[in-house]
Amino acid sequence: MIYITCKYAPAEMFAGFDETVERLDPSPAGFECADACAHPNLCGFSKAVIEEVHAHGIRRLVLTDCCDAMRRTFDVLQAEGQMEFLYLLPLPHKRTEAEVRLFEQALARLRDAYAAFSGRSFDAEKATEEYMAGHAMQEPLPQGRYVRLSGAHGGQQLLARIRELYGDLPVVDETCTGNRYLRQEAGDPEDFLAWYAPSLLKQDMPCMRMWYGGGRLRSDGGQPIGTICHTMKFCDYYGFEYLQEKEAAGMPLLKIETDATPQSSGQLKTRLEAFREELGAARIPAAASRPEGPIYAAGIDSGSASTDAVIMDSERKILGRAIVATGAGAASGAREALQTALQQAGLSQKELAVVVTTGYGRDSIGVDSIAVTEITCHARGAGFLTPTARTVIDIGGQDSKVIRIDAHGNVQNFVMNDKCAAGTGRFLEMQARALGLTMEQMSRKGLEWHRPVTISSMCTVFAESEVVSLVAQNVDASDIVHGLNMAIAARTAALVKRLGVESEVAMTGGVARNEGVVLCLEEKLGQHILISPDAQLCGSIGAALIGLEHLEQADGTED
Secondary structure (H helix, E strand, O other): OEEEOOOOOOOHHHHHHOOOEEEOOOOOOOOHHHHHHOOOOOOHHHHHHHHHHHHHOOOEEEEEOOOHHHHHHHHHHHHHOOOOEEEEEOOOOOOOHHHHHHHHHHHHHHHHHHHHHHOOOOOHHHHHHHHHOOOOOOOOOOOOEEEEEEEOOOHHHHHHHHHHHHOOOOEEEEEOOOOOOOOOOOOOHHHHHHHHHHHHHOOOOOOOOOOOOOOOOOOOOOEEEEEEEEEEOOOOHHHHHHHHHHHHOOOOEEEEEEOOOOOOHHHHHHHHHHHHHHOOOOOOOOOOOOOOOOOEEEEEEEOOOEEEEEEEEOOOOEEEEEEEEOOOOHHHHHHHHHHHHHHHHOOOHHHOOEEEEEOOOOOOOOOOOEEOOHHHHHHHHHHHHOOOOOEEEEEOOOOEEEEEEOOOOOEEEEEEOOOOOOOOHHHHHHHHHHHOOOHHHHHHHOOOOOOOOOOOOOOHHHHHHHHHHHHHOOOOHHHHHHHHHHHHHHHHHHHHHHHOOOOOEEEEOHHHHOHHHHHHHHHHHOOOEEOOOOHHHHHHHHHHHHHHHHHHHHHOOOO
């Protein structure tokens, strides 16, 4: 068995040696082996390949030198000395006739190297038969609406996950390892490399590191309505691809980043589901009918730190509200918040016509409900609480989001922070603990500062070390808090600028109650930020509104 990692690797050629070929699709749980023998900033895919080689005892592997990271992967595996056959195939940067001839020569060298290693002769007729067998056929595009997955290798696991989340909306793999398509008809086996090399090199969907003026958007099918651009952690080429997609795609675009492991699956799921909702393809079940009598909807926002609930009637009046600590389980926090809000409203749970859940615990609440992402719910809630807002900033317990909305509270676009908790509510809680302050005290201290203090690290752990060091130097706590607030504001403002500010700006979530952070963010953005008294309840308010709309659409009416 010979393993390959790239769609430009000559899989059919190895049939001429009676060898079977398998393309690696690594998705390791972590990088224990790779981090021990390679630099930790090597790209996620390269480390995943190293991890896969170690985990499965792979001894025959052909890599392409598509980027520096794959060259380093070759160096690492070669230095370990465990491979029987390890080859680095040069891949041209262009697809002109001169590069095709260079690639043909490179394939000939690989053929000769494997013949010398295996002691077998190359049978061009068998290689041609393999080519003609149709293993390289391209998956046809759907004829209707579909979503593109572009960018770096995401693997079958990521593709399957997106397809599962998107249900009946087709998702087409247009990543660098997807859509391997050798268009050219097979030629004379005697001239195998002469016709095989251009067919391999001139595939319709080129690798991003390859110069190609034709673009990377197929046009042989239906209508793409959105693009999910996947980048691999520490990959430079596909950062550039994202910028090109952003300028040229002409459709909604979501950037996601993974490192080939299942880590941060919760945040990834939120991004993907929110993008699906933005595309108008939310998987919300149809309501059977609108019940008779008064209509009451509940919205529950299950966050990492707190769980919020509101009860709303059909006139959009909030009858009950609650904010409780999430605690050890999303389900218990949700039950407590819902019962508190119901008691305040003077209602029982059986009187609720619909319950909509949101937040990271939305699928684990244990209540018969509809689940909607917090991005969509915060957008709808912000449109209700601050109708003039068009940019919404939500700093939650473990992530930060910036959402652009229209006049109806619908998501137009959004960005989220990465999987690090820097600049979130959790970050502030950890620093407050280091200073011996409550969150309320920290909010006040941020308004009492006298001298500027710079917090250089936004990593929660490293920032805590800085805070402890500043305390040891007798720096006033209010100055330290202001330094933390400025650091959060700078990070959040950068997120806002990635999306582009569209006035007016509203802020939601628990951190919206921190006046020091709000003032620093206003300074960074150069404009006033709208803060509703119910800003912390924004997600649950949006969820309740969506529940009411859901019932009205089922009934064909609108209040």
